[in-house]
Amino acid sequence: MPENRNTKGQFIKGEGISDLTGMKFGRLRVIKLSEKRSGRKTFWDCVCDCGNTKTVRSDSLKSSIRSCGCLKKEQDKINLTKNHRHKQSGKHLYIVWMNMKQRCCNKSDKAYERYGGRGIDVCDEWKKSFDSFKKWSLDNGYSNNLSIERIDVNKGYSPDNCTWIPIKEQAVNRRSTVWVEYQGERLNLKQWSEKLGINYGTLHSRYYRSGMRPPELFIPVKTTPR
Structure with missing residues (x-):
């Protein structure tokens, strides 16, 4: 049910519809009847708790719309960070992060000898936090068709020694390359x-x-x- 309902049951003169002015629906408070029309549907100009304005159709205002859109954005952000590890487990960037740690830290990994076995490690910042690695990646041009590359192949994975390059170019920067x-x-x-x-x-x-x-x-x- 909407909050602060207008209990006077007033009708707008000449419109034959209930006046919703001043009523609050979720985060939206009705300012006035909108000039917008669609057939027999009426619309209301509203202001959201966040300060944005939104024009909403009467039936939507009463049944489903509860904000200017900010409520959904906030919920999406919560969903993105909630159980973050699980939700990212199938993503390409997450797989890159896991593989990077595996070849540097897991002695059972088939690539360990060429990485962790010769002293190549992952910096603490990235090792402990996927979010930190993700932020650096997005700030430095990451896309799914790129591969992470160490600038100096004799040093580990860290923000100052890594970049994103096309996979074709990665083969060039191997230790065996002359x-x-x-x-x-x-x-x-x-x-x-x-x-x-x-x-x-x-x-x-x-x-x-x-x-x-x-x-x-x-x-x-x-x-x-x-």
């Missing part, structure tokens, strides 16, 4: 191959088998005249 600096630019062999137009297999062979380094490493391949 980085070569030349003329002030640092690229891996694959990137130098694409930049200079030299076959990657040629660069790989020169680097590993012949022990070549710049500038010899990047000498253009001679082509045999036809």
